[in-house]
Amino acid sequence: MLLVSGIGQAAKLPHYIMTNGFNGLHGRALPPAFGAKAANHRLTVIVASGDGDMYGEGGNHFIHNVRRNIEMTVIVHDNQIYGLTKGQASPTTAKGVKTALQPEGVVLTPFNPLAVAISLDAPFVARSFSAEIDFTADLILKAMDAKGFALIDVLQPCVSFNKINTAQWYRERAYKLGPEHDPTDKARALEKAFEWGEKIPLGIIYDKPRPGYVEQTVGLDSEPIFSRITKTADVEELVGGLY
Amino acid sequence: MQDVAITIGGAAGQGLVTISDMLLKLLSRTGRHVFAIQDYMSRVRGGHNFMRIRISGERKFANTEKTNILVALDQRTVVEHLESLEDPALVLHDTETVGPVDAACATFVGIPISASVPDGNKVFGNSVAFGAVISILGLDLEPAKEIISQHFGGKGREAVEKNLRAAAKGYAHIKSDHAELILRLPDGIKKPAMLINGAEALGLGMIAGGLRFISAYPMSPSTSIFNYVTRHAGKLGILSEQAEDEIASVNMALGASAAGARAATTTSGGGLDLMAEGISLAGISETPVVINNIQRPGPATGQPTRTAQEDLDLVLNMGHGEFPRFVFAPGTAEEAFYTAAGAMNLADKYQVPVFILGDQLLVDSYTTLPGLDLEKAKYQGHLADPAKVARPYKRYLLTPDGVSPRLPYGAEGARVMFDSHLHDETGLITEEPAMAKKMTEKRFLKLRGMSREPFRPVRYGHKKPEMSLVCWGSTYGAVREAVDLLNAGGARAEMIHFNRLSPFPVREAVALLRGKKSVRVVEGNHSSQLGRLIARETSIKTGESVLRYDGRPFTASYVIENLKRVGKWKLKMSFSSKAKRRGARGAATSASSRPSKRR
Numbered sequence: 001m002l003l004v005s006g007i008g009q010a011a012k013l014p015h016y017i018m019t020n021g022f023n024g025l026h027g028r029a030l031p032p033a034f035g036a037k038a039a040n041h042r043l044t045v046i047v048a049s050g051d052g053d054m055y056g057e058g059g060n061h062f063i064h065n066v067r068r069n070i071e072m073t074v075i076v077h078d079n080q081i082y083g084l085t086k087g088q089a090s091p092t093t094a095k096g097v098k099t100a101l102q103p104e105g106v107v108l109t110p111f112n113p114l115a116v117a118i119s120l121d122a123p124f125v126a127r128s129f130s131a132e133i134d135f136t137a138d139l140i141l142k143a144m145d146a147k148g149f150a151l152i153d154v155l156q157p158c159v160s161f162n163k164i165n166t167a168q169w170y171r172e173r174a175y176k177l178g179p180e181h182d183p184t185d186k187a188r189a190l191e192k193a194f195e196w197g198e199k200i201p202l203g204i205i206y207d208k209p210r211p212g213y214v215e216q217t218v219g220l221d222s223e224p225i226f227s228r229i230t231k232t233a234d235v236e237e238l239v240g241g242l243y
Numbered sequence: 244m245q246d247v248a249i250t251i252g253g254a255a256g257q258g259l260v261t262i263s264d265m266l267l268k269l270l271s272r273t274g275r276h277v278f279a280i281q282d283y284m285s286r287v288r289g290g291h292n293f294m295r296i297r298i299s300g301e302r303k304f305a306n307t308e309k310t311n312i313l314v315a316l317d318q319r320t321v322v323e324h325l326e327s328l329e330d331p332a333l334v335l336h337d338t339e340t341v342g343p344v345d346a347a348c349a350t351f352v353g354i355p356i357s358a359s360v361p362d363g364n365k366v367f368g369n370s371v372a373f374g375a376v377i378s379i380l381g382l383d384l385e386p387a388k389e390i391i392s393q394h395f396g397g398k399g400r401e402a403v404e405k406n407l408r409a410a411a412k413g414y415a416h417i418k419s420d421h422a423e424l425i426l427r428l429p430d431g432i433k434k435p436a437m438l439i440n441g442a443e444a445l446g447l448g449m450i451a452g453g454l455r456f457i458s459a460y461p462m463s464p465s466t467s468i469f470n471y472v473t474r475h476a477g478k479l480g481i482l483s484e485q486a487e488d489e490i491a492s493v494n495m496a497l498g499a500s501a502a503g504a505r506a507a508t509t510t511s512g513g514g515l516d517l518m519a520e521g522i523s524l525a526g527i528s529e530t531p532v533v534i535n536n537i538q539r540p541g542p543a544t545g546q547p548t549r550t551a552q553e554d555l556d557l558v559l560n561m562g563h564g565e566f567p568r569f570v571f572a573p574g575t576a577e578e579a580f581y582t583a584a585g586a587m588n589l590a591d592k593y594q595v596p597v598f599i600l601g602d603q604l605l606v607d608s609y610t611t612l613p614g615l616d617l618e619k620a621k622y623q624g625h626l627a628d629p630a631k632v633a634r635p636y637k638r639y640l641l642t643p644d645g646v647s648p649r650l651p652y653g654a655e656g657a658r659v660m661f662d663s664h665l666h667d668e669t670g671l672i673t674e675e676p677a678m679a680k681k682m683t684e685k686r687f688l689k690l691r692g693m694s695r696e697p698f699r700p701v702r703y704g705h706k707k708p709e710m711s712l713v714c715w716g717s718t719y720g721a722v723r724e725a726v727d728l729l730n731a732g733g734a735r736a737e738m739i740h741f742n743r744l745s746p747f748p749v750r751e752a753v754a755l756l757r758g759k760k761s762v763r764v765v766e767g768n769h770s771s772q773l774g775r776l777i778a779r780e781t782s783i784k785t786g787e788s789v790l791r792y793d794g795r796p797f798t799a800s801y802v803i804e805n806l807k808r809v810g811k812w813k814l815k816m817s818f819s820s821k822a823k824r825r826g827a828r829g830a831a832t833s834a835s836s837r838p839s840k841r842r
């Protein structure tokens with residue numbers, strides 16, 4: 001297994017788990033995770049990131065790796081704030097929230113990661129809440145079974161820098177989706193992704209398998225890339241093509 | 244027979260690439276040496292593009308600014324190149340669409356293309372022109388037939404037949420109407436030569452050096468390397484991925500490399516700027532990666548399809564913090580091949596980022612080679628043997644040479660951790676001052692070994708020089724030829740070419756430069772970046788540099804003219820009597836190669 005992260009409070013995770021790690025740059029968890037998975041598709045790759053890391057600095061990689069549908073589990077610790085840098089607005093900070101850098105309150109519309117992921121057909125999109133430990137663990141296991149880019153946005157309080165979205169705040173609003181929700185229905189999933197405020201749905205929002213990157217990429221079905229060898233005869237053939 | 248320079252010009256999309264490609268193949272297969280440059284504008288249709296092919300009986304390393312035969316696919320070509328015509332020169336043109344102009348040195352040879360194309364279909368016009376060109380060059384039609392068949396093979400039998408007929412018409416027209424103009428080319432090596440451009444050389448070199456993963460974002464003039472590798476990737480088991488941006492491409496390569504796959508990326512200045520933080524990450528995480536930066540004039544978008552040597556300072560210093568790196572700047576396509584293979588091996592051996600500085604001139608120019616020695620470009624593995632590495636595994640084990648045994652992810656019983664923070668030997672985050680010191684010193688310990696690695700400066704020319712011309716990268720060809728011309732005219736000149744620029748070969752540089760009479764740097768930028776690097780590293784102050792920063796490639800004549808103009812050094816010889824004659828007649832001398840009036 002390989003645990004990849006960027007930079008932030010949440011992104012320190014690889015240092016606390018006894019497994020292989022790649023702790024890269026702020027916003028850049030996904031590119032090395034993709035590279036490692038492509039190089040050795042037998043690795044189970046898990047990405048741990050924050051809302052700033054994944055949706056802000058790394059937003060472009062988020063969009064395009066959902067499109068790539070690279071087979072990995074992406075856990076975003078969404079505390080709706082930049083924790084490590086002491087409390088600035090993140091892409092998921094609510095409108096109107098005041099911080100040192102937004103003294104009059106945030107005017108930007110919050111980023112909706114679930115809706116973006118669903119609209120780009122991520123095969124597995126879920127939301128959890130960090131106080132729900134077993135529930136979250138179960139979702140992570142399900143995400144790891146999904147084939148492709150599996151996103152879990154985990155709501156969590158930042159006790160130091162987010163005085164609005166506290167544990168209490170989430171507890172009052174979060175509810176678990178029941179069997180009446182059909183996660184294979186894209187329109188319904190999008191509807192649930194937009195549900196926010198008074199009630200916040202938890203669980204598998206969207207679950208619709210689609211072929212992953214490794215599965216679709218010619219030649220990635222056998223010997224992992226990293227352990228292959230280019231034969232001299234192959235190079236000689238290329239040289240022959242230059243005459 | 245002298246060298247022949249043929250220029251094929253036209254608007255983008257007019258088919259000059261078809262004619263040039265077929266001609267280059269024919270020339271190399273019949274054993275002639277060529278050096279060909281592509282000059283194109285950053286647009287898809289229209290404008291003015293040309294390819295200049297210099298044909299010679301021996302190897303040539305640079306372009307010329309002169310043309311003996313101009314193939315004008317449009318009127319603008321005639322106008323643009325009038326100044327560069329030799330005396331005498333031939334201008335081949337379509338009788339209907341391009342007209343002769345008043346030029347004493349030129350003979351205009353009209354080709355009735357419309358009347359020669361099968362079915363009156365203009366698409367076959369290029370093959371008529373091709374036939375006429377090889378006819379005027381005195382080449383046989385027979386070997387050309389095979390090339391036409393291969394070129395148009397994908398379009399079906401009928402297309403091949405008609406293109407063959409078209410070429411035969413063009414060929415016959417010259418034979419019957421202009422037999423007296425037919426040239427005789429130098430014989431050459433009388434067996435097929437390899438035809439290669441710098442992009443192919445770099446791609447092939449990386450492949451020979453064990454490339455397994457390439458990620459890049461398209462940007463001229465680097466894309467042709469990415470294209471070449473990708474074209475062969477599937478068959479070779481290499482993974483090629485077009486990244487969403489250059490930040491992604493370099494970080495993808497780092498992830499692949501951490502997983503044990505030799506990884507590289509290709510880009511040009513602006514894309515390289517975006518990679519800076521990733522390169523710094525390669526530095527601290529000690530992740531091997533090869534970065535091909537193919538220079539074009541900046542700043543910002545600059546001239547996308549032109550050439551420059553402006554990024555040396557950038558790659559020597561880019562990425563915040565301090566970490567060692569290799570920087571290479573091969574001089575020729577041949578050297579680019581060996582350098583690229585070596586770069587893959589060295590990145591892995593020292594776990595450092597390796598830059599290859601090319602430029603538009605290097606990657607887009609074609610040259611013939613007798614062959615390549617694959618023995619000198621062999622893959623050398625540097626991953627540690629999992630059975631021999633102590634457990635618990637320490638990714639950043641402190642060692643006497645600064646290089647820690649590297650295991651890929653997934654090795655039995657080993658936790659492999661790559662980290663961008665200051666870390667301890669196991670790769671875990673720390674802020675201990677003692678560890679900070681140790682890890683910094685560990686990285687720089689590698690310099691000792693790195694400095695001993697090859698691709699050191701080479702010397703060429705007079706053994707007792709009174710003038711030393713110092714250069715790096717693709718300027719090799721023009722400077723080498725300038726040295727030959729100067730020496731042929733009675734001067735005593737040498738060339739010193741730097742391929743490896745970091746770690747800078749201080750000892751070799753001092754040995755080569757100290758006590759020399761006149762040392763002049765020749766490079767494609769405004770601030771003489773190599774000149775300043777030499778001063779910094781060796782305390783040797785070089786003379787006034789010969790610089791070019793108009794986006795165009797150096798030629799020998801540009802070097803010589805500018806040596807005379809900006810230097811205190813007096814040319815003792817009268818630079819070739821032929822040039823003087825030409826200068827007197829004027830017509831055929833272009834502005835940049837006109838002999839100086841101060842002679």
Ligand SMILES: Cc1ncc(C[n+]2csc(CCOP(=O)(O)OP(=O)(O)O)c2C)c(N)n1
Binds near residue numbers: 007008010011077
């Ligand atoms: C290129 C770059 N820009 C800025 C930073 C500073 N920085 C580190 S973490 C962070 C934001 C972290 O927020 P988030 O990803 O939400 O993680 P959290 O700390 O909240 O878990 C910022 C701005 C950095 N390390 N690198």
Ligand SMILES: [Mg+2]
Binds near residue numbers: 077078
């Ligand atoms: Mg956060």
